[in-house]
Amino acid sequence: MTSMNTAERLAAIRGGAKPKRHNARTIAALTRNPGCARRAVLDCAGIDKQRLAAYVDFPARFGQSQFAIARGNAFEAQVKADGAAELLTLLRERLGLSIPEVAYDDLASVTGREQESPEVRYARTRTLLIRAATGAGDAGTLFDHPLLRINVAGQPVYLEPDLIAFQAGGRFHVVEIKSFAIVDGQADAGKVSSAAIQSAVYVLAMRELLAEAGFDPEIVSHDVVLVCPRDFSNRPTAVLVDVRKQLAVLRRQLGRMTRIDELLAALPPDLSFDLAPDAAGVPTRDPAAIVTALRAIDARYTPDCLAVCELAYFCRHEARGCTAALGPATREALGGIDRVETALALAHDVLPPAEEQAEAAALLQAAARLRAEALAGAPA
């Protein structure tokens, strides 16, 4: 199957709707559960999972508060104001640079980026970044809103950007502006780690772009500049975050993702998530048909999905009775047995264990015996 065929197949699965754009957050989320075929297919096809989940009556529950959005936007605007004056001061301090002059290039087109194809924007980003990498003079450049591309499961995916790339002396840094606070040098560990993995997606994409053009990919630094509000104020502070570990994770996870062609080959040929909207935009397809289509692709649900995947509530419902739904630690502690009722039957010795279950069954039986003894009030 050629790549064109794959693209056509994905378009057919998506149906008539416009493909949903990726961003670093969705890519980063994808790497958190690389074994999930359902997610890989839906994401590669650019399907609006949020709409799909609502349509099958398992709506996603992560809305965003307008207060958080407003705060994030205000902070970003403040840092970028006056040709990113505040950002430059921070960069000079953090990177120890004495940059006399810095140009500011906004790569989003003036006419509005929604109308322009990603291919065109990507080409422009590419030209400008290559020019900057070639003519490494004294002057630095800030590139706002570059459009990047990354291969996910063998398909190119464009990243709706939310970052600044900074170039000085032929070296690039990714600058990520986030509105969570760094209080006394400490920030929420979960937020920092998701910022780091998102930045790593950008570093990887920029490295791929420059490597294709014949540059050393290492000219994109693995030190990402994270800009956040300091303490309880609106004043920005910047820290360098080393994302080498995240890059390694990302490369490994993206590499492990089964190539989408192989996944598609195993699926029913008429698989489609087309909601078939009528003239008024109201979906006409039976939700039960969508459920059947979803069931055709294997999912790998873990409770972590609830925070990152729009379809998680559907998959959780489907995974009821599976030990995986209780979290990976519980599943492991139950000897890796798939189903809850199997684990209990083994524990209470009402099911003869299969050969590979013998060890788990012995452990579960011992645990069940000890639990019963302690609950019966036997002396310890």
Added chain:
Amino acid sequence: MSTLVALARAEAVAAGFAQRTTTVRHLHVAARPLVFVPLSMAGEANAPLAALVGTDPAAPRLLVVPQPRNRDQRFRFAAELAEVLLPYLDSFRGVAEAVPVNRGKEIRHRYVDAPQVLVPNPAGIQFTRLLGRSTRFRRTDGDYPVHPSVPLLGRWLTFLADRAEHPGSCLLLAMTEALTLHWATGQSPLEDNHLAALLAWIDPPDGLTGAEAAARAEDPLTWPPAGPLTDPTFDNEVLAPLIAAYAEAGDDPGRQARAREALAEALRGQLAPTWRLMWRGLALLRDLPPGARVAQRWAEDRDAFTGFASYLDEGGHPQPRRDGAVVAAQRLHRLERALQSYAVQRAYDDPLVMADYRLTGEAFVGEVTLADPNRIDDSGRRRVLRPRIMLRTTDPVQVTPGTAVYSPDRPQQKARVVLVTPRPDGTGTDVVLELTGGLGRALTPAPGSVPEVGERVCYTTLSDGFMPPGEFPAREETPWTHGGPPTADEEAVEPTAEDALEEWE
């Protein structure tokens, strides 16, 4: 997660109700706890939005910040919280008891009771920590003066949040953690962070299984999030228009009062369900019988409370922004010791917790089959009493001869494993133990000090014995490899005028 807890989760799935993972309560539940349910504004570092706080389930005090980005209103919130919290803390400073120290050569005092603050979840503890951080350096003079209660509140909140990291401490507790310590639900630990769903599994309303009730509890309309973050839909559809209406009311006192009232009602609606859940959780915890060593740990909490109260009486400065190297190392060492001791104490107090260690071979229970209580060892210079017992166990025994083991029933006594012999007919293992200590002073053992034939006893490698404190250099002698002596941010010092000016908007 231990296999026993995982098994309890599996049983909860099958039963549709949460299952106990302990036979006793491992926490102290105060007679008069204070419940604190804070809400903060999304997107901000630590912008209080509202709170319900108080010691009477029927009469919580509602605190509201109509304009959370306004600096003065934030400090007014802190001052109002102080009006509730500080008198509550003070009320435990009436009666003290004398405690002998240094082998009875000296005495010190500690209060006979201490405060206990409960928040819904770990994020509530983090909110408490940040509110403490943002208020403890404030000054009552100079620019932006605050009410004297504000910096005092900050020091107390910081103390409580620090103490919450101490394993086994009960001065500041997160309800979700207190409950999951005692029950396993049929959902994942991640979902257990949702207080309403967790309580639904443990104590569902009549006619519903825990699983059904938990599914309903996930609807944010009936069960708003337990905070500090609010439901985004509530933010967008209810809160934003009400805050805007308050802002538009301007200086018109009538309009402003009405807008404030509307806002207060909406926020009360978000907080009240969690407030009720907190007291239900408390009642469930109170119903459990306490473990034998809970009182001992609560005494340590009372010591910590007494110590910090006198530190403040002596004009103690606010806790530093960061710990210096030596203080940090000492703290870590203390926490590690507390963690180990807490784990051992829970196992000693609770056969169901000890079962975890039996499963992994770190403990075994058996019946005494032979006993030689009057055995004398005369191989050394002095004749000494060294009773021996043999017990038969069906537990997997992983200990080897020479290992020291202890029994929760006789914690002062040490036993040395002499022989481990699997029985030839496969009915278990015979273990011979030699006992030292806890036998009295004579060459015959005190009555009851040696297990008798037929008694079921538990022995474990876990020891709750004295752990010597680590040695650390003086703070001013911090080696350069660890950053040298503490900087200003790492020492408790009088806040400067600059500290008080710290932006908070």
